[in-house]
Amino acid sequence: xxxxxxxxxxxxxxxxxxxxxxxxxxxxxxxxxxxxxxxxxxxxxxxxxxxxxxxxxxxxxxxxxxxxxxxxxxxxxxxxxxxxxxxxxxxxxxxxxxxxxxxxxxxxxxxxxxxxxxxxxxxxxxxxxxxxxxxxxxxxxxxxxxxxxxxxxxxxxxxxxxxxxxxxxxxxxxxxxxxxxxxxxxxxxxxxxxxxxxxxxxxxxxxxxxxxxxxxxxxxxxxxxxxxxxxxxxxxxxxxxxxxxxxxxxxxxxxxxxxxxxxxxxxxxxxxxxxxxxxxxxxxxxxxxxxxxx
Numbered sequence: 001x002x003x004x005x006x007x008x009x010x011x012x013x014x015x016x017x018x019x020x021x022x023x024x025x026x027x028x029x030x031x032x033x034x035x036x037x038x039x040x041x042x043x044x045x046x047x048x049x050x051x052x053x054x055x056x057x058x059x060x061x062x063x064x065x066x067x068x069x070x071x072x073x074x075x076x077x078x079x080x081x082x083x084x085x086x087x088x089x090x091x092x093x094x095x096x097x098x099x100x101x102x103x104x105x106x107x108x109x110x111x112x113x114x115x116x117x118x119x120x121x122x123x124x125x126x127x128x129x130x131x132x133x134x135x136x137x138x139x140x141x142x143x144x145x146x147x148x149x150x151x152x153x154x155x156x157x158x159x160x161x162x163x164x165x166x167x168x169x170x171x172x173x174x175x176x177x178x179x180x181x182x183x184x185x186x187x188x189x190x191x192x193x194x195x196x197x198x199x200x201x202x203x204x205x206x207x208x209x210x211x212x213x214x215x216x217x218x219x220x221x222x223x224x225x226x227x228x229x230x231x232x233x234x235x236x237x238x239x240x241x242x243x244x245x246x247x248x249x250x251x252x253x254x255x256x257x258x259x260x261x262x263x264x265x266x267x268x269x270x271x272x273x274x275x276x277x278x279x280x281x282x283x284x285x286x287x288x289x290x291x292x293x294x
Contacts, residue, residue, distance in 0.1 A: 007036045007050035030054075031092065044068035044075040051081035051095045052113045059083040060107050060114045062098065063128065066121040067137060069110050071144040074136065074182050084116070100124070103158065118145040123155040126171040127164030134171045136185045142177035149175045178202045183229045184217050186272050187279075191218075191227070194280030196287070196294055199227065205257065214253045223290035224261050227283060230268045263290065 003018070010033050013019040019027075027035040031054040036046065048065035061069055063082030068075045082096045091097045106120035116124065122141055126134050141147060149172050156165055156172075174192070178201030179185045192198050203221050205214040219226035257264060263286050267279050287294045 004037050005040060007034050007046055007053055009033050009053055010035050031094065042077040044077050044079055047077055047079070047081045047094070049111075049113065051083055054092075054095060055083055055085065057114070059085040059097070060102060060116060062100070062116045062121065063096070063124055064137075066116045067125065067141050069113065069115050070118055070121065070141065072137065072141045073144070074140050101159075106155070118142075118147040119151045119155045122147060122152045123159070123168065126152060126168040127162065129171075131167070131171055131174070132186070132189060135174045135189060136182045138171065138175045139177065139179035139185045140182075142175060143180060146177075148177065176201050180217060181229075183269065183272075187218060187227060187229050187267060190272055190276045190279055191283060194277065194284070196280060196284060197292075205253075205260075205262070207256065207260065213256065220287065220290075220292065223287055223292045224263060225283070225286050225290050225292070226257070226262055226264045228264055228266045230266045 004027070007030060010019070010024050010027070010029075013035075014021065014024065024035065026038070028038040028040075029035050030042070030047075030050045034050045034053045036042065036050065040046070042050075044064060045068045048061050048069050051065060052059070052061060060083065061081070062084045064075050064079045065081045065083070080094050080096050082098065084098050084100050084102060086099055086101075089097050089099050102116065102120070106117050107114055108117050109115070115121075118141060122138050125137050125141075128134075129137065138152070142149070152168075152172050152175075156162075156168055159165075174189060176185075176188060176198075179188065180202075184201070188199060188201075197220065199218045199220055201218060203216040203219050203226070204212045205216055206212050216226045216228070218228075254264060265283050265286055271279050284294050
């Protein structure tokens with residue numbers, strides 16, 4: 001894709017002689033004077049860069065845009081970009097412009113673009129989004145950046161007059177940086193809201209010799225009860241494998257887990273969405289059988 005693999009300013013390409021006006025018309029126009037190759041998938045990161053170019057760098061990337069630039073997964077390219085620009089809230093199609101107050105140390109630079117820091121990004125998304133979606137995104141943001149929930153609360157302490165602080169506290173209380181996917185987050189939320197103790201994330205599983213052979217994404221180590229989301233591979237071996245070899249490895253690990261006394265409860269998207277109480281009941285029953293006071 002070469003130099004045009006990322007969004008660019010059409011006026012600069014014309015001025016530098018990289019494109020003719022005829023050639024520019026073959027590109028996809030994202031915003032005024034901002035273009036990208038028509039066959040290129042527009043991701044959340046490229047949409048953020050396009051918004052940055054549209055604003056001529058006179059803004060700060062925030063919200064989903066900042067989260068994506070920081071490396072957060074699970075943010076689609078169909079989400080509007082978000083910019084913070086003091087004194088202006090003139091939004092355009094595909095770009096939300098906000099005028100929120102930012103402190104100097106809440107802005108950093110990533111790939112030449114001004115972006116809200118991970119903590120400030122989490123502070124904003126935790127106030128702006130519905131609880132479940134906010135927890136999903138903050139889980140992913142914390143996981144990739146090493147951000148801790150306490151750091152989000154610290155930002156909130158500096159902005160006591162902002163709207164949505166009570167909402168943010170609810171969100172932060174549910175965040176777990178160990179979560180590695182939205183289904184994992186959703187499963188955890190169903191269990192916690194059902195009255196079960198919060199499960200541990202990323203549990204190393206060792207054989208009788210002490211060698212770690214797998215990692216469970218959700219569970220209670222003290223009671224040897226694990227929860228697996230059925231719909232993606234949630235048992236991660238140290239080595240990378242093809243899908244077929246991964247499935248074979250999963251079957252073998254399930255057998256080894258049973259031999260070692262672990263109980264695995266499998267759940268899927270339909271159960272989480274339509275029958276969450278059934279999921280909670282199944283897990284509670286297994287925990288009680290293992291001696292948990294639930």
